[in-house]
Amino acid sequence: MTVTHRTQFQTSTQRDSWIEINLSALERNYKKLQDLIQTPIMAVVKADAYGHGAAMLGPVLQSLGVDSFGVATVDEGLLLRNSGIKTPIVILGATPFWTYEICSTNNLTITIYSEEQIIELESLGEKNNSQILVQLKIDTGMNRLGINYKDTNKVLNNILKSKHLKLSGIFTHLADAKNYEFSKLQKERFDKSLENFKDLKVQKHISNSYAAINYPEFRYDLVRLGIALCGQEFSFLEPLISLKGRITRIHKIEKDESVSYDRTWASTKDSLIATIPIGYADGVDRKLSNKIHASYNNQTINQVGTITMDQMMLNITDIENPKVNDVITLLNKDLTIDSWAKILNTLTYELVCRLKLRLLRVYTRN
Numbered sequence: 523m524t525v526t527h528r529t530q531f532q533t534s535t536q537r538d539s540w541i542e543i544n545l546s547a548l549e550r551n552y553k554k555l556q557d558l559i560q561t562p563i564m565a566v567v568k569a570d571a572y573g574h575g576a577a578m579l580g581p582v583l584q585s586l587g588v589d590s591f592g593v594a595t596v597d598e599g600l601l602l603r604n605s606g607i608k609t610p611i612v613i614l615g616a617t618p619f620w621t622y623e624i625c626s627t628n629n630l631t632i633t634i635y636s637e638e639q640i641i642e643l644e645s646l647g648e649k650n651n652s653q654i655l656v657q658l659k660i661d662t663g664m665n666r667l668g669i670n671y672k673d674t675n676k677v678l679n680n681i682l683k684s685k686h687l688k689l690s691g692i693f694t695h696l697a698d699a700k701n702y703e704f705s706k707l708q709k710e711r712f713d714k715s716l717e718n719f720k721d722l723k724v725q726k727h728i729s730n731s732y733a734a735i736n737y738p739e740f741r742y743d744l745v746r747l748g749i750a751l752c753g754q755e756f757s758f759l760e761p762l763i764s765l766k767g768r769i770t771r772i773h774k775i776e777k778d779e780s781v782s783y784d785r786t787w788a789s790t791k792d793s794l795i796a797t798i799p800i801g802y803a804d805g806v807d808r809k810l811s812n813k814i815h816a817s818y819n820n821q822t823i824n825q826v827g828t829i830t831m832d833q834m835m836l837n838i839t840d841i842e843n844p845k846v847n848d849v850i851t852l853l854n855k856d857l858t859i860d861s862w863a864k865i866l867n868t869l870t871y872e873l874v875c876r877l878k879l880r881l882l883r884v885y886t887r888n
Contacts, residue, residue, distance in 0.1 A: 538768035538847075539800045539881060543574050545582055546887040547760040551753050552586050559734055561741040562589035564612065564727065566748030568598060572871060573805075573878035574752055574762055577605040578885055583751070584609050592746055596621045599630040610690070612657055616667060622646050622654070631655040631690060635667040640680050640687070647686020656681065657691035660715055662708040664697040674715035682722075691725040691744070692716065699732040709740060731755070754870045755860060763874065765806075765853035765881070767798035769846050772838070781835050782827030787812050793839045798850050801832040805876030806852070813865050817851040818844070825852075 556563065565588045567576040580591065580602050591607065593599045594615040602611055612631040619642050625632050626646065634640060634656050647654050658678060661668030669677045671694075681687050694712045696705050712728055725743040731750035733740045753761040773795055775781070780788040781795060796818075802808045811828045818841055827835045838844050853859055863870045 537799060537880075537882070538770060539798065539804065540766060540884050541877060541881045542764040542766065542884045542886050543578070543762050544760070544764070544886050544888060545578070545762075547753060547762050548579060548582055548751060549586060551751055551759045551762075552583065552588075554759060555735075555747060555750055559741060559745055561734070562725075562744050564588070564590045564592045564744055564746045565751060566592040566614070566746050567602070568592065568594035568614065568748070569875045570598070570878055572749060572752050572754075572874045573876070574874070575878075575883050575885075576601060578883070579751075580605050580607050589744060592748070596625060596630065599625070600628060603628050603630075610655075612691070614659075623650075626650070626652060626654045629655060631657055633657050633659050633667070634677075634681065635659045635661075635669060637669075637677060637680070640677070640684065644684050644686050647684075653686055653688040656687050656689055657693060658689065660692065660694045660712060662694045662711040662715075663704065664695045664708075666695070668694065671711045671715040675718060678716075678719060689724050691727060692722075693725075693727045693746075696728060696730060696733055699730050702737070705733060705737070705740070749871055749874075752874065754858075754874060761853070761855055761858055763853055763859065763877070764851060764855075765800070765877065766849050766851050767800045769796045769844070769848050769850060770799055770833075771797040772844055772846055780827070782811075782830060784828050786828050787826045789837075791839075793837055794841070794844065795826070796836050796838045796844065796850065797833055798836065799833055800852065800881075801830050801834055803831045804881050805873070805878070806834070807862070807866055807873070807876075809866055810862055814852070814862065815857060817854065817857060818848065823850070 565583045570576050571579045584607055590610040592612050592614045599611045599613055614633055617632045643654050659668040660671050660674055662671045681689050698704050727742050727744035729740045729745040731747050734745035749755055753759040775789055775793050775795055777791050778788055806829055808829050814825045815822050816836055824837050825834055826837045859873050860870050862873055
């Protein structure tokens with residue numbers, strides 16, 4: 523077998539495994555969603571844009587004209603500001619009291635989900651003679667963060683009479699978006715809680731990607747899109763991610779020989795096995811062992827044996843003229859992470875977030 527040599531610049535990584543993220547696909551997804559939804563978009567880029575890299579996706583989305591960004595933590599908001607984002611940023615998750623000063627300084631919008639927060643923010647605004655950006659989260663059935671919808675009148679009035687709080691939005695979070703009946707109940711609770719504030723000129727939003735795409739009446743003034751922008755879970759959109767690794771070893775095994783830990787796979791004939799440096803420490807769940815496919819020279823091949831911490835093996839018996847350093851693709855627009863999620867009975871969200879652990883991101887346009 524011929525061993526080909528390469529230089530580092532071919533992937534710009536110290537390891538022969540990486541993720542490619544297609545920024546042109548992001549732009550196409552945004553435009554498709556914009557045309558479909560016809561509503562201002564909050565780009566949710568929490569968890570480092572679901573593992574895609576918020577510092578890279580953020581400026582692209584800003585140039586496309588997103589209304590705002592949604593993040594989970596103060597640090598995620600600061601990362602966007604340090605990446606040149608001028609667009610409004612809403613911290614959708616919990617914000618500790620001791621971070622309020624830095625949020626105010628960096629124009630990060632704080633989500634209010636308790637009455638204690640109003641007191642703390644009012645005190646800070648008075649001390650600095652400033653207005654602090656806030657949005658109110660109403661709990662309509664998620665039972666995580668938020669003001670109980672029955673208490674909306676009292677809490678919202680306290681915010682509105684404050685000299686130092688500037689309210690830009692009111693929202694709730696759907697607990698089970700694919701369950702239309704329960705989502706409709708949450709929408710009804712949200713609407714009822716705001717009956718006395720129909721003339722209030724702030725953005726109201728309740729939709730995640732699924733609701734925004736499937737329930738037009740849930741779109742209100744803004745929709746929160748995250749996983750859809752990344753092209754996951756919806757067949758009309760393009761996944762941004764490709765996961766690739768170079769072959770580090772090719773070797774022959776005889777019939778009935780096993781591969782990897784616990785001998786979970788054995789050959790039924792003389793076979794050729796390739797090893798690539800991608801394992802469960804890179805976010806590929808060990809429970810996917812012997813269940814996933816890959817692409818090599820435009821042919822589909824099977825992963826075989828138990829996936830190990832840093833490596834996995836694939837059956838390349840039917841590949842013509844395989845070579846060490848050739849590229850094998852585990853994920854692309856045809857080999858989707860949605861299929862992995864179905865095998866594991868979990869969410870696509872969880873799996874894309876895992877892939878950021880130690881795989882270098884390479885950004886492309888095609």
